[in-house]
Amino acid sequence: MAKKVLIVYAHQSSGSFNAAAKNAAVEVLTAQGCIVDVSDLYAMGFKATATAEDIKGEVKNAENFCYLEESKLAWEQGKLSADIMEEQSKLTVADLIIFQFPMYWFSVPAILKGWIDRVLTNGFAFSQEKRYSQGIFKDKKAMLSFTTGSLESMFSPTGINGDMNVTLWPLQNGILHYCGFQVLAPQIFWAPSSAVAEDRKSMLESWRTRLQGLLEEKPLSFISLDCFDDKAFQLKPEVHEKHASKEFGLTVGIHLNKPLPPHSQMKAGC
């Protein structure tokens, strides 16, 4: 059966490098027989802010409105606003989600954070029991594809912005892996706006080449949920002990006070 791909795209301009990267993904994946859908957030005027208007009708507790709880309830009762439900439908059928964006302030632009805050509803995208390796979307893949303003050297463990693996951890672990997604290595376009036209072209060519095998790629490594106890959610003593003599921590975040495993948020198999 044809694979379904959703591209969540956040750039204001159709003339941008991000637009070209998005168009390349649509073309190459469609040519492979995939069915590709694009959520063009700026063009859609996508609402970024999580408010009571996201819920149709009365909220449960207007005095002390808690978005996490109210949106969960609204999802259960089919009362989420139409724009959220539409995005959730696209996500439900997708096998792979590609987030295409320019990095703003070491993270995603606010309009894309808004998609994350509003669409990945409590209950729909995660629950206390269903998260990380047991997450709701564990049969789906997801990846970040983004441009930076900084050069690659600046995002190294000796560079001024620090290791990109650290910057990616909250996004790739805290959002994508949290919902269970198998996280494919990020596609990072280093400072295309500082590059000459020829280099920009070759960045896109290399993305096109990667896209051809993207759906068969091995995902990044994270830690299985059953390595943690279910009260304090600490690494089980036996897992900790087993890893005691190893040189590196398990992941960027679960580093056990050891050096971070190199490239673990950038390359599969690290």
Next chain:
Amino acid sequence: MAKKVLIVYAHQSSGSFNAAAKNAAVEVLTAQGCIVDVSDLYAMGFKATATAEDIKGEVKNAENFCYLEESKLAWEQGKLSADIMEEQSKLTVADLIIFQFPMYWFSVPAILKGWIDRVLTNGFAFSQEKRYSQGIFKDKKAMLSFTTGSLESMFSPTGINGDMNVTLWPLQNGILHYCGFQVLAPQIFWAPSSAVAEDRKSMLESWRTRLQGLLEEKPLSFISLDCFDDKAFQLKPEVHEKHASKEFGLTVGIHLNKPLPPHSQMKAGC
């Protein structure tokens, strides 16, 4: 002269724990003689998305709109939209900025990311020369004050969400320190929604106590800009060598492939 404090506050409800934390800050700091201003983002209906409407009149390049460049130009020409200019005025006079928010997806809510994306304009808040320890706001202090859904144990180097120091790095280094702010230790309210009323009360009491000495606190440690060369922005060989025999990396991001310095994004003097 009276110190000026700006609280950038992002919660939907005046009955929330975040509202109580914000109110405590207003009260205690005002009682100390500070002049406190609050940007209540949801109440203001603050626009979160970075679009061409943020610029009055014609943009320079509509075909290939680049927010970073266009907003810089608009700032230089006094053509930024009124809501952005208003926030920039508040920031300009402030000695301390407190960001008060519930953590959403290992980061700030989209509405607050929108404030960051739109208000910290290229030119106004940073430039290629003026950033990090030479940053434009180096005479100001800033801090994060936030609630989590997760317990503290879950955000440790052996916990399921990984070390909170890692999660804070992109926010505290990539946004606050990038603009030059002296970054005060974060105020983290661990899972108040899971706590009993008495514990929530004591969390607020401890915040009130901290607020009394807040303006005299020593900031977190980062690395001086002159430790990096000015081409690839890599740590200078002499700094690297000087640190070679040390047990820990310099910071969370500039970790030199050593273990991360413990608590360095959580406590001053680490």
